[in-house]
Amino acid sequence: MTTGSLLDDLYREILLDHYRQPRNHNPLDAPTCSADGSNPLCGDQVRIEVSVAGDRIVGISFSGRGCSISQASTSMMTEYVKGRSAEDARKGIDAFQQMMVTAESPGIEGFDDIEALIGVAKFPARVKCASLGWKTLEQALAGEGGAVTTDERSVEHA
Amino acid sequence: MTLTAQNSGNSASNARLPYDINRIRRDFPILKRDIGGVPLVYLDNAATSQKPVQVIAELTRFYRDHNANVHRGVHTLSVEATELYEGARSKIAAFIGASDPHEIIFTRGTTESINLVAHSWGRKHLQAGDEVVVSEIEHHSNIVPWQMLRDERGIVLKYIPMLPDGTLDLQVARSLIGPKTKLLSITAMSNALGTIVPLQELIPLAKAQGALVLVDGAQSVPHMAVDVQALGIDFLAFSGHKMLGPTGIGVLWGRMPVLESMDPFMGGGDMILNVTMEQSTWADVPAKFEAGTPNIADAIGLGAAVDYLSALGMDEVRRHEIEITDYALRRLGDVPGVTIFGPMDAQQRGGVVSFELEGVHPHDVGQVLDTKGVAIRTGHHCAQPVMAALDVPATARASFYIYNTTAEVDALASALEAASAFFGVRA
Numbered sequence A: 001m002t003t004g005s006l007l008d009d010l011y012r013e014i015l016l017d018h019y020r021q022p023r024n025h026n027p028l029d030a031p032t033c034s035a036d037g038s039n040p041l042c043g044d045q046v047r048i049e050v051s052v053a054g055d056r057i058v059g060i061s062f063s064g065r066g067c068s069i070s071q072a073s074t075s076m077m078t079e080y081v082k083g084r085s086a087e088d089a090r091k092g093i094d095a096f097q098q099m100m101v102t103a104e105s106p107g108i109e110g111f112d113d114i115e116a117l118i119g120v121a122k123f124p125a126r127v128k129c130a131s132l133g134w135k136t137l138e139q140a141l142a143g144e145g146g147a148v149t150t151d152e153r154s155v156e157h158a
Numbered sequence B: 001m002t003l004t005a006q007n008s009g010n011s012a013s014n015a016r017l018p019y020d021i022n023r024i025r026r027d028f029p030i031l032k033r034d035i036g037g038v039p040l041v042y043l044d045n046a047a048t049s050q051k052p053v054q055v056i057a058e059l060t061r062f063y064r065d066h067n068a069n070v071h072r073g074v075h076t077l078s079v080e081a082t083e084l085y086e087g088a089r090s091k092i093a094a095f096i097g098a099s100d101p102h103e104i105i106f107t108r109g110t111t112e113s114i115n116l117v118a119h120s121w122g123r124k125h126l127q128a129g130d131e132v133v134v135s136e137i138e139h140h141s142n143i144v145p146w147q148m149l150r151d152e153r154g155i156v157l158k159y160i161p162m163l164p165d166g167t168l169d170l171q172v173a174r175s176l177i178g179p180k181t182k183l184l185s186i187t188a189m190s191n192a193l194g195t196i197v198p199l200q201e202l203i204p205l206a207k208a209q210g211a212l213v214l215v216d217g218a219q220s221v222p223h224m225a226v227d228v229q230a231l232g233i234d235f236l237a238f239s240g241h242k243m244l245g246p247t248g249i250g251v252l253w254g255r256m257p258v259l260e261s262m263d264p265f266m267g268g269g270d271m272i273l274n275v276t277m278e279q280s281t282w283a284d285v286p287a288k289f290e291a292g293t294p295n296i297a298d299a300i301g302l303g304a305a306v307d308y309l310s311a312l313g314m315d316e317v318r319r320h321e322i323e324i325t326d327y328a329l330r331r332l333g334d335v336p337g338v339t340i341f342g343p344m345d346a347q348q349r350g351g352v353v354s355f356e357l358e359g360v361h362p363h364d365v366g367q368v369l370d371t372k373g374v375a376i377r378t379g380h381h382c383a384q385p386v387m388a389a390l391d392v393p394a395t396a397r398a399s400f401y402i403y404n405t406t407a408e409v410d411a412l413a414s415a416l417e418a419a420s421a422f423f424g425v426r427a
């Protein structure tokens, strides 16, 4: 595989688009739940705010800083869950995690753009970047607030 | 039979060859590797260095021809292994200017060496209210052991702050180091920024207060001449794997009277004089601190690494690194969007260049560079206080060693330009 195609596989155009122009990046007026996520190893941080009415996610926003993969994946996640039921959102979270393990399309509705992240599965060091926003959403929906990290083994040697 | 390392560059009287980078590079088989079809450009030397054939051969030779446990047998192999192991200790003592090889304690690395001091010296000699002074630019391994001791014993931990240019605030250091200071524990060179710490100014401040001084030499011993007696310090900690040696071996040097005043680190075989069912008495230094079967082969490998560096000459090593760092500071400074952290004078910095590329997260920088064969470090470099002071989540870091060339710096610079273009930050 050539250098170019290897990179193109990881950084698909749709991913770069979300990185440059993140969606749902404005804070909510009155979120009903929120959570903070971090990945200390590379310094990724996201904060997710959610508005749930009944069982429906009527509003979601994220903020934070980090690598293109963590930020783009989170941006795509917000587009996916907005307007869905919390139940569907949880199914999406499971499908995403599954996709990071199998590197295969989970074949669920609404995942077309998100499948651009399949290439990440081939880069084990980046899977936790891609998963950060999804895990943080899971935490927010569980109503636990607080903080999550995708990098429990926060080890680094310099 | 006397056993010495076969590469035997250990004699200072050997006429020194001119610094021949091509000859040096030929000694490192890994430098011939390609990464996905492009040549490897290895610029992560502050994390760990590559190993020359001389060190690899020495490890193989030990396991093939001399392998046995040390200090325990009358049989020939055990005697040979002991001779090689103790021979490595002597080489390392000479390398850092220690007068007595028994002052060299083999550990797993810098981290273990500092923990040994915190445990065996700190627990013995420090009381609540006693102060340990470190700096804001320390590696976590020179912060966390002292925080643990603080929480256990109530000692006070103080930090010499970093100035915006990555150097230490000596003004504050003067007022921080006082009568309650019992230990100044300080890095000789920051692994995150490359800052060379002015030890010759700080050590007298501690000494004037009767405090001991520990120097974290993880980044200095591999890259410049270090002489523990000239420095007038009490402890020096460093790692073999950052100086051409194997992983899993490192050194704590300590002044003999200080080492003798300390309690053991771990209990077990080899560190005792006498054991009854009721109690034990300790062996002499260094055995007192080397419980259990030591890392024999890797200690001998480290001896071979020291021979290699001695043959090059540490002044030549430093000269080469100043040259390459100076080139890198200028070359990377010219790449649009690059911000370099730390002192801008190569005389004041080791072969480490930490930087940020506008609009591209360090992790993405590292990923793009990897596809060009360029290996750098991204992250917090185990120095989160430095990242906090710079107000960045992470940096990208290139770090150099004896075998790096200006052409490799050029490869880094053009890979950075490619990364900017790829992420569309700059057209």
Ligand SMILES: Cc1ncc(COP(=O)(O)O)c(C=O)c1O
Binding pocket: A157, A158, B046, B047, B108, B109, B110, B111, B112, B139, B141, B142, B187, B189, B190, B191, B216, B218, B219, B239
């Ligand atoms: C300045 C400094 N101190 C301490 C260490 C810890 O060394 P080790 O991980 O070999 O114990 C390192 C490198 O990791 C370092 O760069």
